[in-house]
Amino acid sequence: MILGLIHNRIAWEEKEIIEAAKRKGVPVKLLDSRNMEVDVTGDKCDYGVDVFLQRSISYTKGLYSTLVLEAMGYRVINSYKCQEICGDKLKTTIALKQAGLPLPKTRLALSQDAAIKALDKLGYPSVIKPLIGSWGRLVALLNDPTSAKAIIETRETLGDNIHKVYYLQEYVNHNSRDLRLFVIGDEVVAAMYRYVIPGDWRSNATIGGKTEACKVTDEIEEIAIRAAKATFSEIAGVDLLEGNGILLLNEVNHNPGFQHLATVTKVDIAGKIIDYLKENM
Ligand SMILES: Nc1ncnc2c1ncn2[C@@H]1O[C@H](COP(=O)(O)OP(=O)(O)O)[C@@H](O)[C@H]1O
Numbered sequence: 276m277i278l279g280l281i282h283n284r285i286a287w288e289e290k291e292i293i294e295a296a297k298r299k300g301v302p303v304k305l306l307d308s309r310n311m312e313v314d315v316t317g318d319k320c321d322y323g324v325d326v327f328l329q330r331s332i333s334y335t336k337g338l339y340s341t342l343v344l345e346a347m348g349y350r351v352i353n354s355y356k357c358q359e360i361c362g363d364k365l366k367t368t369i370a371l372k373q374a375g376l377p378l379p380k381t382r383l384a385l386s387q388d389a390a391i392k393a394l395d396k397l398g399y400p401s402v403i404k405p406l407i408g409s410w411g412r413l414v415a416l417l418n419d420p421t422s423a424k425a426i427i428e429t430r431e432t433l434g435d436n437i438h439k440v441y442y443l444q445e446y447v448n449h450n451s452r453d454l455r456l457f458v459i460g461d462e463v464v465a466a467m468y469r470y471v472i473p474g475d476w477r478s479n480a481t482i483g484g485k486t487e488a489c490k491v492t493d494e495i496e497e498i499a500i501r502a503a504k505a506t507f508s509e510i511a512g513v514d515l516l517e518g519n520g521i522l523l524l525n526e527v528n529h530n531p532g533f534q535h536l537a538t539v540t541k542v543d544i545a546g547k548i549i550d551y552l553k554e555n556m
């Protein structure tokens with residue numbers, strides 16, 4: 276197998292994947308999505324690879340480089356279909372709901388007034404999220420109608436119409452932590468708790484959330500695998516929130532980082548990714 280690694284920056288994870296491939300005798304060709312320039316109406320471009328692994332951090336670069344490569348007949352993991360769903364919180368929620376998976380109560384509103392009405396139904400505190408985004412950016416806690424109104428009014432001025440699509444969610448009263456499960460194929464290969472950052476209410480490891488390895492119960496495993504399947508994810512970071520002992524799905528990350536997870540669990544995630552690609556290219 277020759278692996279094509281699509282990226283737009285070689286970070287810790289990409290270095291690990293390149294190292295693991297070397298150890299396992301898999302040649303790697305790097306494709307920087309920033310340098311891609313494709314004749315869409317012309318002949319198929321021969322990249323000389325058997326399968327591509329999509330690791331672009333930029334959502335749009337990842338999405339569109341996958342689209343053109345798939346159009347040429349290449350297999351890309353994760354697929355365009357997966358990225359389109361997982362890159363958008365509303366599309367993810369709909370896919371998970373259709374699969375019958377447990378979710379925090381979530382409402383969509385398309386104007387300021389409708390958003391305030393939706394929040395009255397959800398109650399306070401609740402959470403507002405941008406449809407597209409990660410690392411907790413622009414995800415805000417709405418404590419009461421006054422702060423909700425202020426945040427919604429600010430978003431109306433942000434220019435981009437996508438910010439006027441209001442994805443609103445009940446606040447899940449969890450134990451100051453969420454769960455990150457790393458799925459590869461039909462297996463949860465590693466799992467950790469991520470604790471809420473002091474002085475914040477979010478637990479993203481990238482903004483400083485403390486992490487701890489977590490035991491994977493059958494229940495956790497089943498939810499994570501079903502969530503990955505529902506979103507067509509072959510490799511995924513599935514996030515769960517536990518409120519009053521009930522597990523709820525927060526999101527499915529289609530291009531998950533794994534530096535914190537690999538460090539805290541000591542699982543060779545990059546090696547497992549290469550094994551999966553070899554078996555499923
Ligand atoms: N409904 C919720 N209730 C409680 N905490 C939440 C809720 N949604 C998100 N969070 C917290 O905020 C963090 C960021 O939200 P998330 O939906 O994962 O957005 P992002 O894609 O930016 O990571 C989560 O890791 C979690 O700690």
Ligand SMILES: [Mg+2]
Nearest residue numbers: 410411514526
């Ligand atoms: Mg998240």
